[in-house]
Amino acid sequence: MTFDHGHNGNGADVVPAVRMVGIVKRFPGVVANDGVNLEVRAGEIHALLGENGAGKSTLMNILAGIYRPDEGQIYIHGRLADIRSPRDAIRLGIGMVHQHFMLVETLSVAENIILGLERPRLRLNMSHIEEEITELSRHYGLQVDPRAYIWQLSVGEQQRVEILKALYRGADILIMDEPTAVLTPQEANDLGRTLRRMAGEGKAIIFITHKLDEVAAFSDRVTVLRKGRVIATMPTAQTNKAELARLMVGREVLFRLEKEPARLGDVMLELRDVHVLNDKGLPALRGVSLEIRAGEILGIAGVAGNGQRELAEVVTGLRPVTSGRLLIRGRDVTNYSPREAIQAGVSHVPGDRLGMGLVPNLPVSDNVILKGYRKPPLSQGPFLDRHAVVRFAQDLIQRFRIDTPSHTTPVRLLSGGNLQRCILAREIVAGRGLLVAVHPTRGLDVGATEAVQRMLLEQRARGAAILLISEDLEELLALSDRIAVMYEGEVLGIVPAEEADVESIGLMMAGSRATAVAGG
Amino acid sequence: MSLALLASILAVTIRAGTSLLYATIGEILTERSGILNLGLEGIMLMGAMSAFAAAYHSGSLWVGVMTAMAVGGALALIHAFLSITLRADQVVSGLSLTIFGAGLSSFLGQRLGPDSKPLVGLIGPQFERLPLPGLSGIPFLGESFFRQDLLVYLMYLLVPLVWYFLYRTRPGLHLRAVGENPRTADAMGINVLGARYLYTVLGGMLVGLGGAHLSLAYTPGWTDNLTGGRGWIAIALVIFAMWDPLRAVVGAVLFGGINAVQFRMQAAGTTIPAAFLNMLPYVFTVVVLVVITWWEAFRKRVGAPAALGVPYMREEWH
Numbered sequence: 001m002t003f004d005h006g007h008n009g010n011g012a013d014v015v016p017a018v019r020m021v022g023i024v025k026r027f028p029g030v031v032a033n034d035g036v037n038l039e040v041r042a043g044e045i046h047a048l049l050g051e052n053g054a055g056k057s058t059l060m061n062i063l064a065g066i067y068r069p070d071e072g073q074i075y076i077h078g079r080l081a082d083i084r085s086p087r088d089a090i091r092l093g094i095g096m097v098h099q100h101f102m103l104v105e106t107l108s109v110a111e112n113i114i115l116g117l118e119r120p121r122l123r124l125n126m127s128h129i130e131e132e133i134t135e136l137s138r139h140y141g142l143q144v145d146p147r148a149y150i151w152q153l154s155v156g157e158q159q160r161v162e163i164l165k166a167l168y169r170g171a172d173i174l175i176m177d178e179p180t181a182v183l184t185p186q187e188a189n190d191l192g193r194t195l196r197r198m199a200g201e202g203k204a205i206i207f208i209t210h211k212l213d214e215v216a217a218f219s220d221r222v223t224v225l226r227k228g229r230v231i232a233t234m235p236t237a238q239t240n241k242a243e244l245a246r247l248m249v250g251r252e253v254l255f256r257l258e259k260e261p262a263r264l265g266d267v268m269l270e271l272r273d274v275h276v277l278n279d280k281g282l283p284a285l286r287g288v289s290l291e292i293r294a295g296e297i298l299g300i301a302g303v304a305g306n307g308q309r310e311l312a313e314v315v316t317g318l319r320p321v322t323s324g325r326l327l328i329r330g331r332d333v334t335n336y337s338p339r340e341a342i343q344a345g346v347s348h349v350p351g352d353r354l355g356m357g358l359v360p361n362l363p364v365s366d367n368v369i370l371k372g373y374r375k376p377p378l379s380q381g382p383f384l385d386r387h388a389v390v391r392f393a394q395d396l397i398q399r400f401r402i403d404t405p406s407h408t409t410p411v412r413l414l415s416g417g418n419l420q421r422c423i424l425a426r427e428i429v430a431g432r433g434l435l436v437a438v439h440p441t442r443g444l445d446v447g448a449t450e451a452v453q454r455m456l457l458e459q460r461a462r463g464a465a466i467l468l469i470s471e472d473l474e475e476l477l478a479l480s481d482r483i484a485v486m487y488e489g490e491v492l493g494i495v496p497a498e499e500a501d502v503e504s505i506g507l508m509m510a511g512s513r514a515t516a517v518a519g520g
Numbered sequence: 521m522s523l524a525l526l527a528s529i530l531a532v533t534i535r536a537g538t539s540l541l542y543a544t545i546g547e548i549l550t551e552r553s554g555i556l557n558l559g560l561e562g563i564m565l566m567g568a569m570s571a572f573a574a575a576y577h578s579g580s581l582w583v584g585v586m587t588a589m590a591v592g593g594a595l596a597l598i599h600a601f602l603s604i605t606l607r608a609d610q611v612v613s614g615l616s617l618t619i620f621g622a623g624l625s626s627f628l629g630q631r632l633g634p635d636s637k638p639l640v641g642l643i644g645p646q647f648e649r650l651p652l653p654g655l656s657g658i659p660f661l662g663e664s665f666f667r668q669d670l671l672v673y674l675m676y677l678l679v680p681l682v683w684y685f686l687y688r689t690r691p692g693l694h695l696r697a698v699g700e701n702p703r704t705a706d707a708m709g710i711n712v713l714g715a716r717y718l719y720t721v722l723g724g725m726l727v728g729l730g731g732a733h734l735s736l737a738y739t740p741g742w743t744d745n746l747t748g749g750r751g752w753i754a755i756a757l758v759i760f761a762m763w764d765p766l767r768a769v770v771g772a773v774l775f776g777g778i779n780a781v782q783f784r785m786q787a788a789g790t791t792i793p794a795a796f797l798n799m800l801p802y803v804f805t806v807v808v809l810v811v812i813t814w815w816e817a818f819r820k821r822v823g824a825p826a827a828l829g830v831p832y833m834r835e836e837w838h
Binding site for chain 1 (some may be wrong): 542689690691693694696697700701703704705706707708709710826834
């Protein structure tokens with residue numbers, strides 16, 4: 001993954017494409033940007049590095065006209081710009097590919113690309129527009145059918161539409177917000193080539209990331225943000241991963257988690273040739289067979305939407321199978337209900353924390369009893385014992401170090417890391433040695449991520465069987481004992497984590513069979 | 521059934537369906553922008569009452585039509601302000617508008633006659649049927665389609681125009697995007713709130729026009745509750761038509777037809793109760809709702825605008 005680091009600009013005397021000076025943006029209770037200065041040159045790929053909540057997206061949303069800054073100036077190609085709306089930004093040649101794509105699902109690719117343009121004035125000549133798009137996509141190697149509807153496209157294709165949208169508008173400043181989060185390693189490499197090509201044509205590329213490897217692989221220069229402030233800007237070639245990590249987090253970061261060797265017990269969970277339909281009634285799991293033993297973490301890798309979510313839902317009783325069997329501790333529990341799953345001791349850390357994991361408006365205490373409230377000591381018959389509930393909640397707050405003003409605080413006010421602590425506390429206490437964790441560290445900062453990962457390893461050491469679904473390959477490699485790769489509803493291969501590497505797993509995520517990388 | 525009878529039933533059906541279709545087209549435009557206006561019944565009543573009062577006093581039908589559209593637009597503006605700017609609950613706001621419109625039209629209907637006497641029972645100007653030269657001579661078709669009043673002919677033009685606007689023009693594309701994904705539309709530089717105001721008011725004007733057709737053409741004159749639930753049928757029709765102006769024609773003809781046939785059937789001494797026929801539009805609507813809810817891929821193609829009824833605000837900290 002190496003790229004030519006040369007670029008057209010020849011240093012500081014060239015007028016920068018973007019200069020942001022003293023940008024301040026406040027949200028209720030938070031200063032998202034606190035006097036940020038940023039300079040991006042034409043022809044360079046500039047990485048914006050920082051933890052979640054460091055203010056990267058906010059800064060770029062200001063540049064793209066989504067937010068208005070409270071203070072500060074923006075100069076585009078040396079000229080002071082007053083960016084009041086996305087329309088102004090587009091006029092200045094600024095295009096942004098958002099993390100959550102800005103696409104209208106029910107419209108076609110071509111319709112999405114021309115959305116908001118002032119040309120044509122009235123009548124849409126779609127066939128002409130479609131030709132233009134085809135030409136543009138060929139030039140940059142961004143293959144996509146302009147007639148297809150967005151809801152028919154894969155995530156990778158949707159991203160291509162987003163980039164084309166910016167290019168069609170003549171953007172010469174392109175902002176990419178965590179572009180690789182949804183891509184396979186190979187797709188990410190293709191994207192890197194496309195970006196390099198655009199930079200070669202003199203465009204300024206800014207990409208937001210919190211992944212250090214990407215900074216090294218893709219960027220010419222890097223700006224590190226921490227807690228809304230710029231910590232450093234430097235050429236990528238003159239720094240290294242360790243230094244960047246230290247700047248980003250503000251302390252030394254260990255890249256290795258201590259993991260004891262596995263002590264395997266009995267088979268806790270077994271799936272035999274399981275077939276499942278997704279919400280649209282299409283096959284989501286197609287003959288999945290796997291088993292997890294006590295004391296083992298089985299990681300599930302795969303690009304989002306390849307059946308991971310449905311797999312978790314089957315195990316937690318949320319989704320019925322059309323055929324196949326599900327066994328817990330050797331007992332057939334196929335198509336049991338969520339209630340029966342809870343009784344069987346299945347813990348569930350869902351991917352959607354505030355949607356499925358917690359009730360946002362209820363206090364911490366009510367959220368942590370959601371699984372145990374039916375039984376004494378928390379309840380007597382139909383009545384809750386409020387004193388027991390409070391004691392129980394305070395005990396969990398202490399044991400799991402949930403940082404909350406009190407047990408009566410609504411959970412929606414807690415940070416992501418503390419939300420996850422609430423869920424883990426409830427699930428671990430109510431569970432009996434089988435845990436399903438879906439994206440347990442997604443969106444968490446480095447500190448909270450470390451804590452959650454430690455909790456998972458601790459459960460493993462205590463003999464829990466853990467099904468870990470994650471989009472973060474580094475995390476899967478660090479935590480799992482074995483890694484199963486899912487592609488289009490099938491398990492393409494299961495490899496021991498110590499033999500696995502990002503490259504071979506990436507290939508499988510893109511659909512090639514385990515045999516192709518055997519011995520890798 | 522003779523051909524002549526069929527032609528006359530079809531003619532009545534079109535006349536009965538016209539006010540429905542104006543209201544439905546108006547509501548389609550409004551809902552396509554993401555605003556649910558349940559105030560149709562109230563707006564339609566106010567449109568009908570004000571159209572009749574203005575035409576009566578001015579002697580001009582077009583003053584009546586313009587007044588109805590202005591009143592409809594003004595009432596819709598109240599809904600727009602509540603639901604777009606204040607981000608109030610659109611169901612509550614719309615229902616209030618219906619109750620408000622029904623009450624106010626009844627109240628003003630008692631005062632707006634000559635010497636502050638009631639409008640009820642007065643005879644005012646009305647749109648006469650105007651056979652189109654040439655076209656009205658075509659057998660069967662001429663009898664049913666081209667011996668109508670001007671507002672019906674205007675509808676013949678409006679429907680294809682709205683369809684073309686929606687699917688073949690740039691502002692139409694923007695309208696669809698605003699109701700489907702306002703955040704994206706906003707990021708693409710489209711004025712989301714402006715579009716919502718525009719199409720809510722425009723929709724209200726068409727609903728008012730639908731009311732005018734009732735009091736100036738279909739059932740000339742004013743009585744309390746003149747619309748008899750047509751505003752609600754129009755809301756059901758929007759769903760039945762799956763937010764498409766051409767399908768709305770099918771629905772309006774069907775529901776207008778039920779209304780027209782019902783009178784003849786009663787006259788013929790049928791055993792099917794009128795209440796049963798009046799219920800049919802809603803039964804159809806339930807069936808359509810079931811189908812589009814059941815079938816996800818179908819919804820993507822023809823379903824409700826995804827952001828329907830959801831207020832939009834740009835700056836949200838997340």
